[in-house]
Amino acid sequence: MRIALVIFDMDGVITETTHEHYQAWTLLFKKHFNINLNPDFETYTRGVSRLESLEILLSKSGIHIASLDVKKALANEKNLMYQQLIQAFDSSKVLPGVKDLIHYLKERNIKIALGSASKNGSFLLERLGLKDAFDYHVDPSHLRSKPKPDIFLDAMHHFRLSPKACLGIEDAEAGIQAIKAAGMYAIGVGKEPLIQADWKLNDLASLDYQKLEEILMNPYEK
Ligand code: B16
Numbered sequence: 001m002r003i004a005l006v007i008f009d010m011d012g013v014i015t016e017t018t019h020e021h022y023q024a025w026t027l028l029f030k031k032h033f034n035i036n037l038n039p040d041f042e043t044y045t046r047g048v049s050r051l052e053s054l055e056i057l058l059s060k061s062g063i064h065i066a067s068l069d070v071k072k073a074l075a076n077e078k079n080l081m082y083q084q085l086i087q088a089f090d091s092s093k094v095l096p097g098v099k100d101l102i103h104y105l106k107e108r109n110i111k112i113a114l115g116s117a118s119k120n121g122s123f124l125l126e127r128l129g130l131k132d133a134f135d136y137h138v139d140p141s142h143l144r145s146k147p148k149p150d151i152f153l154d155a156m157h158h159f160r161l162s163p164k165a166c167l168g169i170e171d172a173e174a175g176i177q178a179i180k181a182a183g184m185y186a187i188g189v190g191k192e193p194l195i196q197a198d199w200k201l202n203d204l205a206s207l208d209y210q211k212l213e214e215i216l217m218n219p220y221e222k
């Protein structure tokens, strides 16, 4: 079966917002707990929703907060800090290779969707000048977070496709697990090992288009 839909993650695939996310968490933890957040914890928050990222960082820092309302207020404050940090994003922040890949897929009539855990995903796509290029943006608000498959399945259901006709692109371990849990073909990009990915690349700028063509035509041929 041919691939009819490619689902892009945002952070680490279309643009790089990991630094801004973690800077906002760092400011929040300094302000409320006078803690210098360990930079090594950043990797645990990649691709993970806002509230779950907070839970992880609290737990790793040995802080216990029982009240969900307090945690939601902290997550909200982090988001306001994060939004300040991404205000100046523009098309220069699109990662190398992304526009070429979008153009290539559109020429072949393959649908493209945004499958980000970020509730700021549509805002960012607009800032990057890519909003109209995408056929569908998944709204992650009421979906379970990666590594659960929900975000990828939502895009698939929108186009009434089966998993084998879908391909996901992710930079995070949780994201690759989500794509595989959805039963789709997974391309991993970036520095993490992502051993569950069906195809692993350093970045989209080094994409081998001949191999991609073969995968799109018949992703499960050995
Ligand atoms: P927001 P992705 C993820 O983006 C980020 O990697 C992660 O750090 C962040 O917590 C999550 O989005 C939620 O973002 O707070 O803006 O809703 O990789 O799924 O595009």
Ligand code: MG
Residues within 6 Å of the ligand: 009, 010, 011, 012, 013, 046, 047, 170, 171, 172, 175
């Ligand atoms: Mg990501």
